[in-house]
Amino acid sequence: xRLPWQKHSTPETRASLEPAHNEFAxxxxxxxxxxxxxxxxxxxxxxxxxxxxxxxxxxxGSGKTTTIRMLCGVIAPSGGGARIMGYDVVTESERxxxxxxxxxQKFSLFQDLTVDENLKFYAGIYGLSDEKFAERREYIxxxxxxxxxxxxxxxxxxxxxxxxxxxxxxxxxxxxxIFLDEPTSGVDPTxxxxxxxxxxxxxxxxxxxxxTTHYMDEATHCNRLAFIYRGDIIAEGTPAxxxxxxxxxxxxxxxxxxxxxxxxxxxxxxxxxxAYMQGSMLHVNVGERTEAExxxxxxxxxLGFTVLGVEPVEPTLEDAFVHLVTRQxxxxx
Amino acid sequence: xxxxxxxxxxxxxxxxxxxxRSMLPIIFIMPVLQLILFGYVIGTDVKDLRxxxxxxxxxxxxxxxxxxxxxxxxFLDVAHPVDEAAMQKxxxxxxxxxxxxxxxxxxxxxxxxxxxxxxxxxxxxxxxxASVASGYxxxxxxxxxGKLYPGRxxxxxxxxxxxxxxxxxxxMRAVNTMVPALLAFILMxxxxxxxxxxxxxxxxxxxxxxxxxxxxxxAEYLIGKLVPYVLxxxxxxxxxxxxxxxxxxxxxxxxxxxxxxxxxxxxLTALGLGLMVSLLSxxxxxxxxxxxxxxxxxxxxxxxxxxxxxxPKILYPLSYLVPLRYILVVVRSNFLKGSGFVALWxxxxxxxxFSAAIFGFGLSRFRKQLND
Numbered sequence: 001x002r003l004p005w006q007k008h009s010t011p012e013t014r015a016s017l018e019p020a021h022n023e024f025a026x027x028x029x030x031x032x033x034x035x036x037x038x039x040x041x042x043x044x045x046x047x048x049x050x051x052x053x054x055x056x057x058x059x060x061g062s063g064k065t066t067t068i069r070m071l072c073g074v075i076a077p078s079g080g081g082a083r084i085m086g087y088d089v090v091t092e093s094e095r096x097x098x099x100x101x102x103x104x105q106k107f108s109l110f111q112d113l114t115v116d117e118n119l120k121f122y123a124g125i126y127g128l129s130d131e132k133f134a135e136r137r138e139y140i141x142x143x144x145x146x147x148x149x150x151x152x153x154x155x156x157x158x159x160x161x162x163x164x165x166x167x168x169x170x171x172x173x174x175x176x177x178i179f180l181d182e183p184t185s186g187v188d189p190t191x192x193x194x195x196x197x198x199x200x201x202x203x204x205x206x207x208x209x210x211x212t213t214h215y216m217d218e219a220t221h222c223n224r225l226a227f228i229y230r231g232d233i234i235a236e237g238t239p240a241x242x243x244x245x246x247x248x249x250x251x252x253x254x255x256x257x258x259x260x261x262x263x264x265x266x267x268x269x270x271x272x273x274x275a276y277m278q279g280s281m282l283h284v285n286v287g288e289r290t291e292a293e294x295x296x297x298x299x300x301x302x303l304g305f306t307v308l309g310v311e312p313v314e315p316t317l318e319d320a321f322v323h324l325v326t327r328q329x330x331x332x333x
Numbered sequence: 334x335x336x337x338x339x340x341x342x343x344x345x346x347x348x349x350x351x352x353x354r355s356m357l358p359i360i361f362i363m364p365v366l367q368l369i370l371f372g373y374v375i376g377t378d379v380k381d382l383r384x385x386x387x388x389x390x391x392x393x394x395x396x397x398x399x400x401x402x403x404x405x406x407x408f409l410d411v412a413h414p415v416d417e418a419a420m421q422k423x424x425x426x427x428x429x430x431x432x433x434x435x436x437x438x439x440x441x442x443x444x445x446x447x448x449x450x451x452x453x454x455x456x457x458x459x460x461x462x463a464s465v466a467s468g469y470x471x472x473x474x475x476x477x478x479g480k481l482y483p484g485r486x487x488x489x490x491x492x493x494x495x496x497x498x499x500x501x502x503x504x505m506r507a508v509n510t511m512v513p514a515l516l517a518f519i520l521m522x523x524x525x526x527x528x529x530x531x532x533x534x535x536x537x538x539x540x541x542x543x544x545x546x547x548x549x550x551x552a553e554y555l556i557g558k559l560v561p562y563v564l565x566x567x568x569x570x571x572x573x574x575x576x577x578x579x580x581x582x583x584x585x586x587x588x589x590x591x592x593x594x595x596x597x598x599x600x601l602t603a604l605g606l607g608l609m610v611s612l613l614s615x616x617x618x619x620x621x622x623x624x625x626x627x628x629x630x631x632x633x634x635x636x637x638x639x640x641x642x643x644x645p646k647i648l649y650p651l652s653y654l655v656p657l658r659y660i661l662v663v664v665r666s667n668f669l670k671g672s673g674f675v676a677l678w679x680x681x682x683x684x685x686x687f688s689a690a691i692f693g694f695g696l697s698r699f700r701k702q703l704n705d
């Protein structure tokens with residue numbers, strides 16, 4: 001019997017017991033998950049190379065966590081399949097789980113266990129030898145800056161420490177692939193920056209990282225990205241590629257009084273492709289027009305708003321995302 | 334299945350239990366407190382006591398005795414054993430709670446207007462039922478005396494004397510029936526409460542999610558959860574047993590093997606229910622509410638607080654759905670009468686069916702839940 005993924009394999013590779021060391025760390029093919037009538041993930045496909053930092057972006061509820069749970073072999077897909085480090089997520093889920101690290105936004109440590117006990121527990125679960133554990137413990141305590149806090153309860157640590165300890169526990173068995181589900185949510189900017197430095201170090205040592213986030217600024221840390229929206233991947237590529245087709249458009253950043261009202265007034269106005277708030281600023285996509293600042297100021301002035309400043313800006317990933325979502329809505333409408 | 338991982342999970346669970354300041358008092362103080370609280374309870378109205386009649390006389394007069402008992406509304410004529418040995422069996426198996434023995438020559442003595450005796454045997458293993466039953470029996474016999482011996486009205490000079498003998502628990506101390514019942518009840522409370530919290534707690538904290546992306550299998554996780562709580566329940570019932578027999582001086586006439594087997598089987602139903610609650614609840618608070626919700630009918634419909642006989646007829650069939658009902662018969666009968674597997678097999682069978690059904694359902698939910 002030939003299994004689907006053996007289509008291209010030669011007799012020699014099929015004969016070896018080790019799974020064929022794939023070109024990709026993650027290979028996803030038409031992966032779907034439905035809960036009753038609801039399609040959480042709609043036949044997505046993607047591949048992630050070894051040593052890449054792959055960003056999986058999308059708003060809450062778009063299917064990010066469901067996808068990760070399928071890729072980790074925790075829940076079974078409704079359709080399609082995926083191979084993780086060469087192992088099939090359905091038929092070889094235990095192998096998958098032995099070969100990956102996983103860290104969620106909850107930093108799922110045992111709050112009522114000490115730092116040391118948490119490390120000891122995970123080391124035991126992955127079957128580390130005593131010598132190996134001693135070595136990894138030392139490395140993690142240094143990495144997470146937790147020397148001297150070995151006997152503190154994990155629950156009493158500050159968020160930054162918790163996050164780094166969680167990363168330590170998730171990587172105690174030195175997996176070559178780590179899934180990080182919103183690893184920086186609720187963490188202050190300094191700790192976030194430190195955390196990304198750790199991730200870059202890991203990637204530099206050849207570890208593949210699959211990171212979900214809804215912080216668009218963090219997406220720039222990634223080698224490649226995929227945007228997921230309502231279960232569909234609506235864009236994939238390097239940050240520059242994702243921004244790609246948007247580069248032709250002009251994005252104007254507008255400082256205006258009563259931003260929310262101005263946004264409502266602008267929606268549907270002629271010559272305005274998209275308008276949305278980004279922080280306290282109004283971002284307006286005026287399409288391929290240039291020199292539209294005066295028009296816009298006039299338009300808003302005519303509607304009774306006071307424009308404090310208008311300037312063209314480089315499209316950010318967030319601009320790209322809003323653009324893609326708008327286009328997706330138009331397609332499905 | 335890796336025992337190394339199961340051992341780690343158990344080690345972790347005990348560490349967490351040791352640090353949970355609210356758990357230790359619950360584990361050790363609750364059983365003792367309940368032992369004291371439930372030690373004495375108020376008597377209640379008992380009706381339709383299952384009554385076995387040994388009629389050695391077989392006369393119009395002896396039938397009048399039986400009718401008087403039945404017409405009082407408190408006694409239900411359920412069997413006519415041929416001799417006292419057969420009667421004893423009915424009492425052992427809880428098929429009869431009261432037995433009336435009408436001696437041979439009863440009618441002759443009544444006709445000759447000479448004083449007579451009838452024997453009343455009451456199962457004292459349920460002390461409330463026993464005390465109420467013997468009280469009723471005496472009333473019935475007193476009224477009967479008036480009918481059979483017209484003119485001799487005072488109770489002191491009554492013609493028929495009721496010789497009431499309370500079997501198994503001659504002193505009718507409430508605590509003698511309460512302590513065995515508490516073994517089962519505390520076992521249920523403890524395992525159901527802790528188990529229902531166990532999984533939902535890990536889900537709330539996100540550690541459940543984390544554990545299932547490690548190589549830990551579902552069976553390993555489940556065993557790692559069950560073992561600590563079974564051990565704790567075992568410590569608790571040992572505590573209740575020890576205090577009950579040494580401090581409350583409840584006589585133990587049973588067999589530890591029968592008692593242990595019954596409690597173990599019952600523990601499975603409680604663990605299964607706890608597991609189900611834990612899987613169906615989203616938060617710990619919900620799990621707690623659901624557990625309380627399940628506990629109340631168990632207490633009310635099992636004969637734990639109120640005798641089954643005092644229950645409205647309409648509700649009575651519901652008692653068959655309460656596993657506690659069966660284990661109560663087992664622990665009380667074994668503790669006080671020394672009843673063994675032979676007499677108690679229907680209860681064992683019922684519990685086996687319950688634990689298989691509840692646990693089976695709990696396990697399938699557990700699989701399904703983690704798959705979605």
